[in-house]
Amino acid sequence: MAMLTWTIIGLLALCHSSIAYTKFPPGFTFGVATASHQIEGAWNVNGKSENVWDRLSHTRPEMIADGTNGDIACDSYNRYLEDVEELEYLGVDFYRFSLSWARLLPTGRIDHVNPDGIRYYNDLLDALAEKNIEPLVTLFHWDLPQTLQDLGGWTNPKMIDYFRDYADLCFKEFGTKIKSWITFNEPYEICEDAYGDEKKAPAINSHGVGNYLCSDNLLKAHAESYHLYNETYRPVQNGRIMISINSIWYEPSDPSNAEQVVLAEVANQFKFGWFAHPIFTVEGGYPAVMVENVARQSAAEGLSKPRLEQFDDYWIQRIKGTSDFLGINHYTTWLVTGAGVDPTAKSPSWLKDIGAVATMEVGGDSASEWLRVVPTGFANLLRWCKSSYNDPPIYITENGFSDLGTLLDYDRIKYYNDYLSEILNVIYDDGVNVLGYTAWTLMDNFEWRAGFSERFGFYYVNITDPERPRTKKLSADYYRDLIANRELPQDKRYKISQK
Numbered sequence: 001m002a003m004l005t006w007t008i009i010g011l012l013a014l015c016h017s018s019i020a021y022t023k024f025p026p027g028f029t030f031g032v033a034t035a036s037h038q039i040e041g042a043w044n045v046n047g048k049s050e051n052v053w054d055r056l057s058h059t060r061p062e063m064i065a066d067g068t069n070g071d072i073a074c075d076s077y078n079r080y081l082e083d084v085e086e087l088e089y090l091g092v093d094f095y096r097f098s099l100s101w102a103r104l105l106p107t108g109r110i111d112h113v114n115p116d117g118i119r120y121y122n123d124l125l126d127a128l129a130e131k132n133i134e135p136l137v138t139l140f141h142w143d144l145p146q147t148l149q150d151l152g153g154w155t156n157p158k159m160i161d162y163f164r165d166y167a168d169l170c171f172k173e174f175g176t177k178i179k180s181w182i183t184f185n186e187p188y189e190i191c192e193d194a195y196g197d198e199k200k201a202p203a204i205n206s207h208g209v210g211n212y213l214c215s216d217n218l219l220k221a222h223a224e225s226y227h228l229y230n231e232t233y234r235p236v237q238n239g240r241i242m243i244s245i246n247s248i249w250y251e252p253s254d255p256s257n258a259e260q261v262v263l264a265e266v267a268n269q270f271k272f273g274w275f276a277h278p279i280f281t282v283e284g285g286y287p288a289v290m291v292e293n294v295a296r297q298s299a300a301e302g303l304s305k306p307r308l309e310q311f312d313d314y315w316i317q318r319i320k321g322t323s324d325f326l327g328i329n330h331y332t333t334w335l336v337t338g339a340g341v342d343p344t345a346k347s348p349s350w351l352k353d354i355g356a357v358a359t360m361e362v363g364g365d366s367a368s369e370w371l372r373v374v375p376t377g378f379a380n381l382l383r384w385c386k387s388s389y390n391d392p393p394i395y396i397t398e399n400g401f402s403d404l405g406t407l408l409d410y411d412r413i414k415y416y417n418d419y420l421s422e423i424l425n426v427i428y429d430d431g432v433n434v435l436g437y438t439a440w441t442l443m444d445n446f447e448w449r450a451g452f453s454e455r456f457g458f459y460y461v462n463i464t465d466p467e468r469p470r471t472k473k474l475s476a477d478y479y480r481d482l483i484a485n486r487e488l489p490q491d492k493r494y495k496i497s498q499k
């Protein structure tokens, strides 16, 4: 009997392994990501001015979980050649990093270019070119110059010009070396967490108002810099430009519950559709359900004008189609449990405007409260993007897992393995056009309000050592093997049972 049972289990395992995809299609590319404020340090060195994260972590250190800041971070300003060595070890096709606006333009405006900022990024780009690592460069990864925040930051329509001028400088200075650009990293986090809440700097907490002013300006700034690139730089530089949109994917807690199914779709429109719908749909503009819900809530609040309004026709057309690829940052899935107002929702707020309650108690744990391991949610998100946005070419521009910094990081390896396996499933079974994958992140770094308490890196960084030594974790070898063979590694040493 036991024999038979084991034979059946063995056959099932064999059967399963023979249908599980492991090989990536030809041309699929792999990279790893960082962001300027999270790694560079040198916060006030050689002309760099203060950004909103410098300001928050210096003036309200209690807002950072472990009281750390980005003053030195991984010291990549001085140690970027070590970063490049790590990238070379991993064997990545591309390195995604971001430019520090306050390092390049200390006033935030185009009136004074800091030559040291230009030099630093040229040095990094040259070091990457020497190793044949392609740069994928983000213009804005959250570190707004404080000078511009003092003028209202992303709630100020002048930001459309300021961002376009900054983008213009970057295209002009670096465009012969950089062929792949990302305008904004995670607009949801910028607008909702930083202006509609205080989860991110500058922590304005203008809930239900500032967040929507931000999205109006940010989407216009994105579109203007896209058109600038498309018309002026692309003909000579031949690059590509996109936006990276983040998602928590919402699923109905009970898939047979029709109300939950509808509400999960509403939540996805509020989260992902808020920024994707204006750019990636045929009709353009904010999702209709979002405009309707905010109008209804605004009326109920006695307001004579909704807190969010649809773009006019000019801007609908101007924003539509302004991304060569859909960049997706994805980590986790939440469950929608029903209609109502989330108990944590402020009034008014984006969260209250959704009108649904969601919970995150699903999947395995990470070190981040918001991050549960739900690989199948990734597949569902990708299929939804294919059907909602007319089968766009997709780059995964972030995906990763946090722990406390262990070197034998089996949980991280399992996360990557299971999430990448879902990517293979949607590529081969559903024809989702995923072209590349970016792991977050090269090395442990300043994880915003979590400081260094949540670690996502392939390399451990000791932040009590002034040399900021980086130590390879087991996941670095896993990713290296994966990239070398373009196949999910099957080696037993990556399995937790070998511990």
Ligand SMILES: *[C@@H]1O[C@H](CO)[C@@H](O)[C@H](O)[C@H]1NC(C)=O
Pocket (backbone or CB within 6 Å): 230, 231, 320, 321, 322
């Ligand atoms: C980008 O430029 C090309 C060539 O001029 C043009 O055909 C295309 O419509 C432009 N894209 C957008 C979104 O405006």
Ligand SMILES: *[C@@H]1O[C@H](CO)[C@@H](O)[C@H](O)[C@H]1NC(C)=O
Pocket (backbone or CB within 6 Å): 462, 463, 464, 465, 466
């Ligand atoms: C980090 O560096 C400090 C100072 O050099 C050292 O005392 C400590 O043992 C290091 N920690 C780890 C985990 O390597």
